[in-house]
Amino acid sequence: MSKNDREILPQDVLPLHYDLSLEPDFKTFKFNGHLELSLDVVRDTNTVVLNALDMEFGSVSVIIDGKETPANSSNFDEEAQTVTIEFPITLSKSADPVLSIDFIGILNDKMAGFYRSSYKAPDGSKKWLATTQMEPTDARRAFPCFDEPAHKCTFSITLVTDPTLTALSNMDAASEVIKDGKKITTFSKSPLMSTYLVAFVVGDLKYVESDLFRIPVRVYTPPGMEERGHFSAELAAKTLAFFEKTFDMPFPLPKMDMVAIPDFSAGAMENWGLITYRVVDLLFDEKTDGAATKERVAEVVQHELAHQWFGNLVTMDWWEGLWLNEGFATWMSWFSCNNFYPDWKVWQNYVVDNLQSALSLDGLRSSHPIEVPVKKADEINQIFDAISYSKGSCVLRMISKFLGEDTFIKGIQIYLKRHKYGNTETADLWNALSEASGKDVSHIMDIWTKQVGFPVITVEEDGTKVTFRQNRFLNSGDVKPEEDRTLYPVFLGIRTKSSVMEDLTLDSREITLDLGSDIDFYKVNADQSGIFRTSYPPSRLAKLGANPQLLSVEDRAGLVADAGALASSGYQKTSGLLSLVSQWQDETEFVVWQEMLSRIALIRNAWIFESPDIADSIKILQRELTAPMAHKMGWSFSETDGHVESQLKALLFSVAGHAGDETIIASALDMFDKYSKGDKSAIHPNIKGAVFGIAVKELGAPAWDVLLETIMNPISTDEKNTAYRNLGRSNDPELIKKTIDLLFNDTIVKPQDIYLPMAGLRTHKEGIVALWKWTKNNWDEIVRLLPPGLSMLSSVVSVTTSGYATPAGLAEIEKFFKNKPTKGFDQGLAQSLESVRSKLSWVKRDTSDVKKWLKESGFYSKDSTRL
Template sequence: MCMSHSSNSSTNPDREVLPTNVKPTHYDLTLEPLFDSFTFDGEVAISLEVNETSNYVTLNSIEIEIHEASIDNKSIEKESIVFDKDEQTVTFKLDHDLVEKSTAVLKIKFTGELNNKMAGFYRSSYQENGETKYLATTQMEPTDCRRAFPSFDEPSLKATFTIALIADKDLVCLSNMDENSTESISDSKKKVVFNKTPLMSTYLVAFIVGDLKYVETNEFRIPIKVYATPGSEHLGEYSAKIAAKTLAFFEEKFDIPYPLPKCDMVAIHDFSAGAMENFGLITYRTVDLLLDEKKTNINTKQRVTEVVMHELAHQWFGNLVTMDFWDGLWLNEGFATWMSWYACDSLYPDWKVWESYVSDSLQHALSLDALRASHPIEVPVKRADEINQIFDAISYSKGSSLLKMISRWLGEDIFIKGVSNYLKKHKWGNTKTSDLWESLSDVSGKDVVKVMDIWTKNIGYPIINVEESGNDLTFTQNRFLATGDVKPEENKVLYPVFLGLKTKEGIDESLVLDTREKKVTLSNLDFFKVNGDSAGIYRTAYSPERWAKLGEAGVAGLLSVEDRVGLVADAGALASSGFTATTDFLSLVNSWSKESNYVVWDEILNRIAAIRAAFIFEDDEINTSLKLFTVDLLSPKLNSIGWEFKEDDTFAEQQLKSSLYGSALVAGHKEAEKYASEAFAKYVAGDKSAVHPNLRGSIFNYAAKSGDSKTFDELFNIYQNPESVEVKISALRSLGRFTQPDLLEKITGYLLQSDVIKQQDIYIPMQGLRASKEGMNYLWTWLQENWDKIYEILPPGLSMLGSVVTLATSGFTKRDQKQAIEDFFKTKDTKGFNQGLAQSLDVITAKINWSERDSKKVADWLSVNGYVSKNKL
């Protein structure tokens, strides 16, 4: 977003799947959305192969009213149609047997709800000249095709589809395939029939009806179009160009042509995820597809590029070859994530994305997987409502980090060759994770299956402790937990750890620690670092003396960017979990104030921000001192590069300026604050060029944090009348940064008003509220007071509910706060977000332990180093 039943039932007997007596081969589907009643009428004829003699057909269906049904033109009585709401199925009981090895056609006439849940066949609203307009679109992944039409809604039950849409003549109709014919069926209505699809899973079926315009590129051998509501289509030009380059790149790398006759990408105003890889008809949040290159900030540009590449990678990996069942989701998502970085690195080498990967994907993975309530990469999924919970940093980030580790072990070219072989062998079919490992083993001659099974089927990762004695290094592995309280029974798995030992001679990639401990002798120990270029999924702990030497090595230029980022991240994570003192971390980064790489700075500043977040409910003095330390640390670099942007600034220079400036503002850098106040005043007065796109988010946030009700109205006005979607999102996020009670009341009051804040966006101001104690308390109160309504509009089957619960709870740092959260949810049904809630409580526990253990020591260190005087800001 991103199955062979007989084997399914034997590998996971608890899995709730459809009976295997019949299987679908083709769907002939006609749908007509009705915007006046928010319903749709449908007819489907499903061609079936009969696997065993039986007198019933069961398929998935939910929130669909069936008017009539027949099998082989024999009518099925109403009372013989039985629904099971909990299992999300409908069973047609027949008065005769379907005979094994025969075929049958099941026809169904039905009506569904054109819902506002961003799931199945749903409606999306937008404003045009003050009028609310609608388009009808789909989101089937993971299990919502059953809301659009009765279907065999499991990834392994691939079939072909002939789709037809009935709509007003002036509306655009789109589906996975290109158009076959259009016929007029009345003065105002038309029927558009699309060509038959190749074999595909139901979760990739898509169709859209709406008033849409497009831009097209002919830079690839098939047409690529980007669609948007009228007036925004020109903002799709950038993504169309990216798509043309990316499709050509993947065709060459996979050695398999893009398999469909066209590729459409559509911006949708209401969208629960970031984008969805529907075969040939990819849907996106507007902010993840459309942009104005002259007015966009550098991070948005990179994000849009990567999202487009991610969805296009899925056209092969996921769509052409599909996981057998949802426990293989990580393979889809981890792979598309890795592949988008790989493509980005090849097509935009100056972005150096593998450097930012270490602070981005890898750290997301390591943070979530350090929680007791994490889950293995391969998760046994039993029910439909469990699936959304695994669309997380384990499936995407740990999955892609694992592939990065393997590609480094095997070599990138061999890795890609293995992937190409895998895709060719299984195209149009379904696979299990082991099928990819076997292809990689075949091409590399290494036992990939054995190594990867340990990494994918177990939760967590190790911390490698490095002890020095003479010229000997002893490496020991143990489970790493953010809470620092590993029990013996949680410490049994021994991972195959690629030590990647870096010395002045280079990196020794051959060393693997697959036992509890291992001894290695070096010719001298004046310089070494474990996990060269930070390609391995683990943390490394050194002696305090070695940390100091590594700090010097970083300053001396002996460490790559990836090494420096990994060191900072490890030092920060070890401090937060109690493996080392937080003061050791502060000493390390204190020596790196001359650092010139933005990725390293991002990691340093993120880790200092994490200390502040853990100590946010402590005495204000410690937080003030941490801000003083931050200003002192970054000022020399910021003062030398400034925050004015020039036409010829490189990607890296732009990133460094915006990153340092944003952190300086948060920490109270006086000149940065003065600049922000003046720039915001000019912006509000009408000079839109006064706020550079790269500083926009930081300046809006500062305006809110230091502002009053007048500022609130100004930002709210920007939100309601923005110059672009990107500006709208920045303004919305900043509205959570106010700290006055009446303004917090105002913004939390808007969270459930979908005419003010779209349901898909309610987490955005919540991110802002997380930045202050006041905001956090307000958000938690709001969640408790509005729980029933929140639960109703964000049903547990959708992943948004879990995000909202996590945002509203995981910022807390005290025992009584944790207890209050546990007490509140004790009486609630947590199905669909129980994993997120458990992870949130783990995060709070880690912060409780950290602040109780280290806040006094950190305060003393800051005091000794002179960061106490409040007037120093």
């Protein structure tokens, strides 16, 4: 798709500066707005076309040389989300026109544009605040604008509010006056920036501040939550200083505010100087929140701060370059996190998190290239996925390893300095990295960003000679010849006992190497830096599995991940994966355990609708694999426990407990009993999710009621979300119905959290079926609550359809959506259905193989007493 195919605004006039005033009304949930937009006339015209949605215009005029001329008409096109304003005079190139518009907008409940958000005040009353979410194309809901990233402008924002409320925007307040009972806050003029980064927040807000950076760094929250903001405020201040040094580029704004928003559709939004967050992704308390939550908050905060340079200062020219924003911010958050918390070993976690997310989605036919062609607005939300974020960051990690980290950072500095306050394409980044390294980076990287998919490297041995052959990988395993034409430049990274062969690149179909004495031990893709799967002969996989001490932590986790993916897609047998993980019972590293147990859980889930013998036998395997180590490590936590050690304890406790370990179940129920009687410290935050889930499964309704009470009166947002996720753990029909009924109860489950109670329901077949029936029976209401133009509908469709892995279930879902409009979630639906088909093929192909291995290994049982 060429640039000419993009559906963009006419270029007759271009924006120069927005002077915008807004006054929100919390009684009518509307806002009054006045805009004065300075224009640059490119071609003489008597019409101006802007983006505008869900607003009414009052007075519209153009001012030229002090003379005001009213518009003839303003015609809205709801489908195109534009308004065409016609004037009785011609706007000429020699003029400096200013477009003046009075308008009224809706302070909506869709978490888009300028919207309202509610929270419960300390006195129990319901309170409101107003906030924004402009990305990707919802600034047009807040004010008439040229809502495209290439149209960078300066902004002067004024907010008219109740005097008791706090008003925030991207810049610092230049003046604040009280007039006619209203507070008028005028903010300093902004630097050049895109409309999707404009932000304002109005509400009763409290803050904590860090003085560790040269400008104010504050965390704002609704009253009563502010003390949980200290961790993020301190981390943000230190991170800003770190990024200034790393990028050799000062942060250009006069302050940095971060705000916890009670209703928020994403995780966070990088608005320049005013970052907004989902509450659970910003606030953290050592006493009530676990290690995983701390890591998540740190990663999100550093991700958004990286955007202040990469995305805000330098911005993609169009949405197909989204990965330039998100891929880099993701990579940079890991780079930064590793600097501040080396004991977290985040680059190990990368292998089982970012890399696997990328490969899982990119193994689908319905995936898309990193640089995905985008034609119009309603296509944009669907590319905020694991390709833009995770695969994008994996490509950057791969090139940073290839060039060397110092050279990579030098190239980033060149890129930022050359394009600050401007817009870029991917080629601009490659040019800067090429200049820094002296290597032709675009020649290497264009294939990775412009082509969909990745390869599987098949290894064949003949004596000391080894042949490496690349082919397109698909989760379904049925690659067609026309899908297998791309040859990726693959850095093989072969690890031997003595070294890593870092300079070997496979950019042809195959290559044969004589490894000589190194044939005794070698492993492809050292530390899993490359974006590919490796398929070994069964004998080589067995040798690698027998020598884990020769492999790095990343290698061990990657070996399991590849074996799991190759089994589920038919490139190898599932018994190979099971043999590999079953011999690593003494493994000590968290990320390796995490990947092992994740792959075993995927097997159990794939067979969940089959006769129960295999799923139940896999449960026995889970228990007998994890219980010894869980008992050895224990499930009490102290300040001397390391961050990663705490996560491993929690993981083993959870899996062994849910797999039926009686000692852990008894301990969990004892903790839950104390908790339910008022001792909120009885359950350590690291294992609260496991205890909640075990209690609901074992105790049923009484535990469900305790979790509901926790949701209504939590000690933290993290605890509330943990309760949400475990409500559906029981397969009792009555409790399934009670959980399902909460999904539309917005006094208990906000629309932003609708997918959270679905998590427990997806752990058993009864819940999976109930979720799909709910979707089918309530489709019109779901679409009303979560409009297709926003991102959450696609997520809900994926969650409620992807688990229904039966032929009848697949046919029912396909029939239901066949004649329904799927605009806005068609890609997510296609990916979900493709995943179901792959699971069905896996079950059909490997049932006898899995059953045979379980029997021969002593795990197969139809006797429920073993469970």
